[in-house]
């Protein structure tokens with residue numbers, strides 16, 4: 001797996017899918033490029049206008065709680081985010097991100113600063129913060145999720161195998 | 167109970183922590199996730215494995231308030247009809263209420279593209295929410311992968327006091343566990359208080375476990391479940407209950423008699439306090455509805471409190487029944503007349519303002535008290551408004567008083 005490289009955008013704890021893809025933009029759900037213009041708007045209004053391809057969303061605990069809307073990880077991926085790093089993830093969001101091919105990494109994000117340059121190696125399970133020089137490691141994904149991510153998402157995984165297997 | 171049910175669907179005995187492939191009894195989606203799901207199904211190039219075990223609901227933005235929603239609903243409607251799946255038109259009600267009324271049975275595995283799919287756990291089903299892609303695969307293959315969850319036992323004993331309902335138990339529980347206290351786990355309810363609850367109250371309990379991150383919220387099926395199903399003319403009841411000596415990761419004891427009417431303060435569902443501790447909080451809009459508390463039993467409590475009274479000057483009350491059956495019942499028994507007479511605006515069955523797209527969005531700087539399940543920033547449609555959560559009884563008492571109020575004196 002290739003190395004990912006980009007800047008960190010810091011968020012706090014309990015960023016919900018309502019913060020990521022607000023219900024008031026419900027009518028844009030079949031127009032994902034438009035919906036993506038509002039991604040994370042209720043958590044950090046400067047994020048959507050400022051994010052660059054390759055950047056990381058770096059959050060605290062329980063990222064993605066709330067509604068099961070898969071539009072949430074989809075639009076995070078769509079604006080070019082290469083991975084989400086958080087201390088923990090809500091269950092459905094975690095599964096959805098892997099399914100849409102957005103790596104969700106569980107690690108201690110406390111010391112990563114806003115705007116830090118990060119290099120993430122998914123294969124080795126390492127995050128290097130080039131700004132503060134620290135290296136964090138993270139646990140490998142469960143086997144089935146690793147395979148899904150390697151295929152580029154669940155649809156591709158099932159298309160290739162024609163079935164689900166553990 | 168989760169291990170038992172998942173084991174039956176995996177064809178072998180399973181234990182917590184394992185990842186297994188399990189067959190699925192019901193897959194459903196709605197107008198909020200349906201279009202994305204349908205595009206994923208097309209991408210997969212597969213048909214529905216079993217249309218009779220698949221259901222589509224138009225419940226979120228109903229009746230369609232704008233062109234984009236109408237177009238999305240058309241996609242769902244046309245797909246469901248062509249595939250021969252169950253289809254529930256706008257106005258039928260919220261998917262979770264209809265799944266409880268028409269589909270879910272004890273011992274089943276039920277999947278929905280909505281986090282509150284857990285609601286059906288109240289009938290003794292293993293019911294959990296997933297995203298659109300997971301559901302597309304489940305609909306196409308008739309199975310899914312699951313990590314068998316650990317179980318938290320919640321034991322509720324004693325008598326609920328006057329003005330205290332299952333919603334207060336649920337809020338108390340989420341407050342105790344915190345917003346991720348049950349992440350990836352299954353919550354199982356037990357104890358005499360739960361045994362004595364009607365299914366409508368149990369549905370509220372199961373519904374809100376996801377607010378603590380849980381994957382499922384199960385109530386053992388019993389004679390009350392049988393009564394509920396039979397009252398709807400449905401077959402398929404069976405008893406599903408935990409084995410003697412079942413393993414629990416932890417047990418939480420709740421003394422019902424000590425609970426007071428509760429409120430969740432704006433911003434997070436786990437920020438819960440008894441009504442008497444929140445001080446004088448003026449409320450502009452009261453909303454009664456949602457898959458948590460929009461059932462006929464909820465509307466009756468509100469009507470009882472509002473009967474012979476008027477809304478406080480300046481307070482708006484919006485009531486959205488959770489299903490057509492609820493609305494029909496409310497028409498028949500006079501509940502609706504009482505609500506309207508007191509000044510309520512009643513909107514068609516569906517999600518209403520719960521997720522912030524229609525039916526009672528608060529103005530900037532206003533406070534809304536809702537019988538729903540979430541109060542994140544902007545949840546009810548306006549980032550400049552504040553959302554509080556409580557039981558329908560607290561909602562009704564508040565509508566009369568204009569400030570968040572204990573319903574005890576009205577009951």
Ligand code: SF4
Pocket residue numbers: 226260261262280282455456457458516517520521538539
């Ligand atoms: S009523 Fe609210 S919580 Fe329930 S399904 Fe509808 S939007 Fe979701």
